[in-house]
Amino acid sequence: MSSRLAPFPSVVSLNVGGSNYTTSLATLTKFKDSLITEMFTGESDGDLLQKDESGQFFIDRDGFLFRFILDYLRTGALNLPDNFQESTRLYDEARFYRLPGLIAQLGVPAGLNKGNNYVNGRPSDTTTAAGKKPPGFLTIGYRGTFAFGRDGLADVKFRKVMRILVCGRVSLAREVFGENLNESRDPDRGQSDRYSARFYLKHIYLEQAFDVLAGCGFRFLNCCASGTSAIAGPPESEESRWNHYNEFIFQRA
Numbered sequence: 001m002s003s004r005l006a007p008f009p010s011v012v013s014l015n016v017g018g019s020n021y022t023t024s025l026a027t028l029t030k031f032k033d034s035l036i037t038e039m040f041t042g043e044s045d046g047d048l049l050q051k052d053e054s055g056q057f058f059i060d061r062d063g064f065l066f067r068f069i070l071d072y073l074r075t076g077a078l079n080l081p082d083n084f085q086e087s088t089r090l091y092d093e094a095r096f097y098r099l100p101g102l103i104a105q106l107g108v109p110a111g112l113n114k115g116n117n118y119v120n121g122r123p124s125d126t127t128t129a130a131g132k133k134p135p136g137f138l139t140i141g142y143r144g145t146f147a148f149g150r151d152g153l154a155d156v157k158f159r160k161v162m163r164i165l166v167c168g169r170v171s172l173a174r175e176v177f178g179e180n181l182n183e184s185r186d187p188d189r190g191q192s193d194r195y196s197a198r199f200y201l202k203h204i205y206l207e208q209a210f211d212v213l214a215g216c217g218f219r220f221l222n223c224c225a226s227g228t229s230a231i232a233g234p235p236e237s238e239e240s241r242w243n244h245y246n247e248f249i250f251q252r253a
Helices: 035-039 066-075 087-096 100-106 170-180 206-215
Strands: 011-016 019-024 057-059 136-148 154-169 195-201 219-229 242-252
Touching (some): 066 087, 066 100, 087 100, 100 170, 136 170, 154 170, 154 206, 170 195, 170 206
Antiparallel strands (some): 011 019, 136 154, 136 242, 154 195, 219 242
16 A cells, blocks of 8 residues: 555646546545545545656546546536437446445446446445345435415425435435435434434435436335324414325335
8 A cells, every 4th residue: 555645735636547637625525425535635545546757646547537527526416418428437437436426317327337336446346246236225205384275275286395304224325315415413424334314315306316216226115194283273374284294115126
């Protein structure tokens, strides 16, 4: 193992597979659980990050595809040109750099070799002997209020979602939802080999959560729902009186 490169400048010049990039240290360390953050905080294997003869930090990966990795680090969004033909390779790069949010946005490209998994930047079969992602369950729940229309009738076509909750194994929830997973209510952050019922998503779009789960190989299993009158005494409005809670169970076998 090589010695760690530190300290790191606030503006970083990179040579990725022969392609040169310049960005900020804050951008490179934006996602705390990514391999890039480990590289540029001195926490990763020193062999993964070296300096070339001109003094730039060198990463021996695909230089062309790194522009999309860097764009994702800057914006948190996947922006690909029309007729992009390298989705499978970009997916593999996203797994190498441990960016679950980018993985979720890419989906699973057709023809992907699912056996290429990485631990600390090196190929590893840490899922199953068949190369599949680890199985498990995730429960998606949301709390909301009923919307009322004319004559005090509930409008079943419209829902107000207050928060989308995620329950399940921590490592599985992080893999699927990435940076969209808010862990601020969880007192034991940093431990992945446990279960939590305290996560929630940073958005309130239920169908977006379902699309991400489907892209990660999950299938809908079951659901339940309830409605309650939660306020004792006169409510501010009829809508604030009635609340509902729904849970959707997904499984990856």
